[in-house]
Amino acid sequence: MSPANPTMPPRSTPRPRREEILDEATRLFAERGYEGTSMADLAERVGLRKASLFHHFASKEVLYAAVLGRLIEDVGGAIAKSAVLPGGFAERLDALGDAVTVVLGEQPFAARLLIREVMDWGPFARDHLADKIMFVLAASEAFVRAGQAEGAFVDVDPRQLIVSLMGVHFMPFAVGGIVKRFVGADPATPAFIEPRRGAVIEHVRRMVLKT
Secondary structure, three states, X not given: OOXXXXXXXXXXXXXXXXXXXXXXXXXXXXXXHHHHOOHHHHHXXXXXXXXXXXXXXXXXHHHHHHHHHHHHHHHHHHHHHHXXXXXXXXXXXXXXXXXXXXXXXXXXXXXXXXXXXHHHOOHHHHHXXXXXXXXXXXXXXXXXXXXXXXXXXXXXXXXXXXXXXXXHHHHHHHOHHHHHHHHOOOOOOHHHHHHHHHHHHHHXXXXXXXO
């Protein structure tokens, strides 16, 4: 038997089935809204029987909470990892801004759904999302306060600063149609995300670092 071709690229690792379901569910919820999305339609899109889909997610409400919860957890994880990186606060700030932009770029429809839910602040947001969001905001505040204590960050109200940073990161996805017409690239595509990564780092530096 001849040896394997060493130049052949390795096979990509298949994504977990649960992640595939969440990806497709995110698209459906973004296209049709919560009420307009059915578990039957989702099962057809992912090639499962409806009963098999319920094995992964017990109800549509559980699935929807998982779609939004995944984004919040990923943003929180990006903040936590960046905050403890070696180097000064300026380098950690750059890493944090870039990591959050990448997470939102990978889940742009989930970002848009999350913004809608938080804007409405109905029972679903209060019951399923509020605690997770507050945990991420608390971690962000702790990072800002640590940078201020070291003299690296501007001396302003940390919570007001974080509210401003939320707009920098999330707003392009909240108004995706306008952004696409103005910038010429859909916020869900690399054509927007790649230049946006550099822009966010620069904007955040100007807002947060002492000059």
